[in-house]
Amino acid sequence: MKQTRLRRVSLRRAGLSRAQRERLDDLARAVVMIRAGATLVPVETRRGWAWWGRCERCMRERFLQWCHVHSQGSTPALKWEPDNAFAGCAECHVFGRNAWHRDVSSAMTWLESKRGIDAVERLALRKRTVRKADPSAWRLWLEAEVKRTAPWAWERLFSEGSTA
Numbered sequence: 480m481k482q483t484r485l486r487r488v489s490l491r492r493a494g495l496s497r498a499q500r501e502r503l504d505d506l507a508r509a510v511v512m513i514r515a516g517a518t519l520v521p522v523e524t525r526r527g528w529a530w531w532g533r534c535e536r537c538m539r540e541r542f543l544q545w546c547h548v549h550s551q552g553s554t555p556a557l558k559w560e561p562d563n564a565f566a567g568c569a570e571c572h573v574f575g576r577n578a579w580h581r582d583v584s585s586a587m588t589w590l591e592s593k594r595g596i597d598a599v600e601r602l603a604l605r606k607r608t609v610r611k612a613d614p615s616a617w618r619l620w621l622e623a624e625v626k627r628t629a630p631w632a633w634e635r636l637f638s639e640g641s642t643a
């Protein structure tokens with residue numbers, strides 16, 4: 480509840496429309512998924528697609544969620560930072576016994592073993608020092624990143640003729 484309110488306030492401050500915010504979220508999510516080797520699959524939802532691939536935590540093939548290391552509520556400045564996220568299944572993210580949101584300290588231990596302690600500490604430093612995200616700077620960088628690393632995802636989700 481509290482987290483939702485914080486999020487809403489920070490997004491309003493960023494002055495983004497709903498569509499702009501969704502596009503930024505989709506771009507940031509896409510970069511994380513592409514890095515994890517995920518693919519797009521058609522599904523019967525409003526969006527019409529979802530990310531599928533190997534969960535970075537349990538390595539099982541699943542639908543994947545955009546999981547934040549430092550939460551969007553506590554650290555809105557790092558919401559779109561791909562280094563602040565990973566691709567995880569619902570169980571590893573929210574529901575399972577060792578889910579990220581249930582046991583943050585074991586989750587952090589996992590992240591350190593995966594990315595190295597330096598990367599985790601750099602991220603923690605950014606959490607303490609970065610005050611505000613610049614949405615237009617993020618949009619430019621994320622768009623370039625998707626185009627460069629996964630033109631197929633760009634075509635499908637973000638280009639002029641895409642359905643998303």
Ligand SMILES: [Zn+2]
Binds near residue numbers: 534539567568569
């Ligand atoms: Zn998993």
